[in-house]
Each structure stands twice: as structure tokens, then as C-alpha cells.
Amino acid sequence: MKKKTVAMAGASGLIGTYLSGYLKGYDIRKISRNDYLIKDEDFAAKYRETDFVINLSGAPIIRRWTKRNKKEIMDSRILTTRKLGCIMEKYSYRERLYISASAIGIYNDKDVHTEDSDAWGTGFLAEVVRKWEKEVRKLESTSTKVCIIRTGVVLTASGGMLGRLLPFFRIGLGGRIGRGSQYFSWIHIKDIARAIAYILEHKQSGIYNLTAPGYCTNREFTKLLGNTVKRPAHFIIPKILFRLLYGQGAAVVTGGQAVVPERLIREGFRFEYPRLAEALEDIVN
Numbered sequence: 001m002k003k004k005t006v007a008m009a010g011a012s013g014l015i016g017t018y019l020s021g022y023l024k025g026y027d028i029r030k031i032s033r034n035d036y037l038i039k040d041e042d043f044a045a046k047y048r049e050t051d052f053v054i055n056l057s058g059a060p061i062i063r064r065w066t067k068r069n070k071k072e073i074m075d076s077r078i079l080t081t082r083k084l085g086c087i088m089e090k091y092s093y094r095e096r097l098y099i100s101a102s103a104i105g106i107y108n109d110k111d112v113h114t115e116d117s118d119a120w121g122t123g124f125l126a127e128v129v130r131k132w133e134k135e136v137r138k139l140e141s142t143s144t145k146v147c148i149i150r151t152g153v154v155l156t157a158s159g160g161m162l163g164r165l166l167p168f169f170r171i172g173l174g175g176r177i178g179r180g181s182q183y184f185s186w187i188h189i190k191d192i193a194r195a196i197a198y199i200l201e202h203k204q205s206g207i208y209n210l211t212a213p214g215y216c217t218n219r220e221f222t223k224l225l226g227n228t229v230k231r232p233a234h235f236i237i238p239k240i241l242f243r244l245l246y247g248q249g250a251a252v253v254t255g256g257q258a259v260v261p262e263r264l265i266r267e268g269f270r271f272e273y274p275r276l277a278e279a280l281e282d283i284v285n
């Protein structure tokens with residue numbers, strides 16, 4: 001049987017790299033940066049025979065939000081979505097599922113959120129996510145189903161937040177951010193790959209929160225990570241330090257959302273790492 005074909009944008013990123021290796025039952029066609037420079041007609045023709053399109057691209061958000069950086073963060077999501085939309089628009093004869101990355105930063109940092117929540121956050125990040133999802137929904141048609149995956153903090157030793165923190169925690173220099181009361185919604189990288197594979201297999205559409213069932217606080221995360229590497233983690237990193245480094249962009253590090261993957265749970269998806277202690281033990285040791 002011929003393998004189903006997946007066109008993947010952002011395949012060289014943290015999630016994309018792992019996912020490309022995980023989806024062994026699919027023919028993965030990685031969309032390169034050079035692809036975005038060719039004419040829309042040629043781009044669409046190149047990927048016209050794909051069964052699925054996955055967009056995991058987007059410029060990093062943990063940095064100083066200058067006017068130039070804000071434009072790059074927004075454009076890398078909106079313009080990429082429009083470019084990928086050419087495939088569905090020009091070759092609408094083929095039924096496809098379009099999966100777009102999104103972020104739990106769309107939610108506020110006060111409530112506990114399921115996919116039905118409309119308690120949106122404020123500020124630049126929430127604005128980016130709302131505009132991004134609005135652009136994604138424009139791709140829905142009689143031939144194209146759209147699935148938006150709002151991801152939490154992806155845990156892996158090979159990069160991302162945990163990859164940056166581990167060296168400090170291993171030598172006893174770990175600590176919480178401020179009081180550590182901000183929410184922390186996370187997911188093991190294997191479970192995010194498994195969840196996307198589930199969505200592909202069942203051709204699901206709509207919104208999914210891709211986080212583990214058990215959100216926690218930064219204080220709880222810090223304590224568990226310290227215990228896992230068997231080192232003290234008693235430092236307190238003042239929030240003002242991140243504000244000096246990143247300006248408004250510090251909100252990504254100093255804030256957080258409490259998010260529940262209610263839809264995955266309701267549909268019977270079984271997380272391999274539903275608890276943080278188990279996830280950290282697997283990744284660290």
C-alpha cells in the first residue's frame with residue numbers, strides 16, 4: 001500500500017525533527033525555506049499530491065520584542081499559513097487535513113482552560129496566536145479539514161526550555177522564577193508526536209490542547225526537576241532579570257497558563273507520560 005504523504009513546514013524545528021522520525025508510516029516531504037521564495041503556482045504544484053499538510057513553523061518568541069522582532073514573529077506565522085494555503089486553493093480536488101501549530105498563550109493566566117475556553121489572554125503573544133488561528137481557519141473548505149493544536153511547553157533534553165535548563169540544574173544552580181506561582185502546562189515530546197499521529201490517523205479537525213493532563217506551577221516543576229537530577233534547586237531568579245534581558249518578551253518566561261487536554265482525554269487518548277515526575281525521569285535519566 002502506498003504511504004500517505006505529509007508536507008511538513010518547520011520540519012527542522014524541535015517538534016518537527018522528532019515528529020519526522022516518529023511518523024515512519026508516512027512519506028514526509030519537508031518544506032524548506034527556499035520553497036517560500038518560489039512562485040505560488042510552482043510551490044502549490046510541488047506539493048499538490050500531499051494528503052496532509054502540517055505547519056510547525058514560526059520564529060522564536062523568547063527574545064526581546066522589538067518592533068522588528070514582533071514583525072518577524074507575526075509574519076513567520078501569518079505569511080507561512082497563506083503560502084501553504086496555495087496548495088489547498090489551487091488543488092482543491094484532493095481532500096486534505098491541514099494541521100497547524102498554535103500555542104496555549106492564547107489563554108489568560110488566571111483560569112483553567114479546556115478547548116472550549118474563550119478566556120483569552122492579553123498582550124502581544126495572545127494577539128499573535130489569535131490572528132494566526134484566524135488565518136488558519138480561512139483554509140477550511142469542502143475539501144480541506146483544519147486542525148489547530150495549541151501546544152504547551154514541550155519537554156525534551158535535546159532543546160527547548162528543558163534543554164537549556166538542565167545544565168544549570170545538574171550543577172545545583174536551578175531555581176524557581178520569582179515566587180514560582182505561575183502555571184506551567186507541559187507535554188513530553190513523545191506524547192506530542194503520538195497525539196499528532198492520532199490526529200492524522202483519525203483525520204480529526206477542530207481545536208486540541210496538546211498538554212499533559214497534569215499542569216503544575218513553576219515552583220512544583222523546579223522542585224521535581226531538582227529531585228530528578230538529585231541536586232538542590234533553591235535559587236530564586238527575580239522576574240526583573242528576565243525583563244532586563246527580554247523586555248516585554250519576558251512574559252513568555254515569567255507567565256504561564258493552566259491548560260487541560262480535555263478533548264484528547266474524552267476521546268480515549270492515553271498519554272504515555274501523564275505525570276511530570278515520570279516525564280522528567282524518562283528525559284533526564
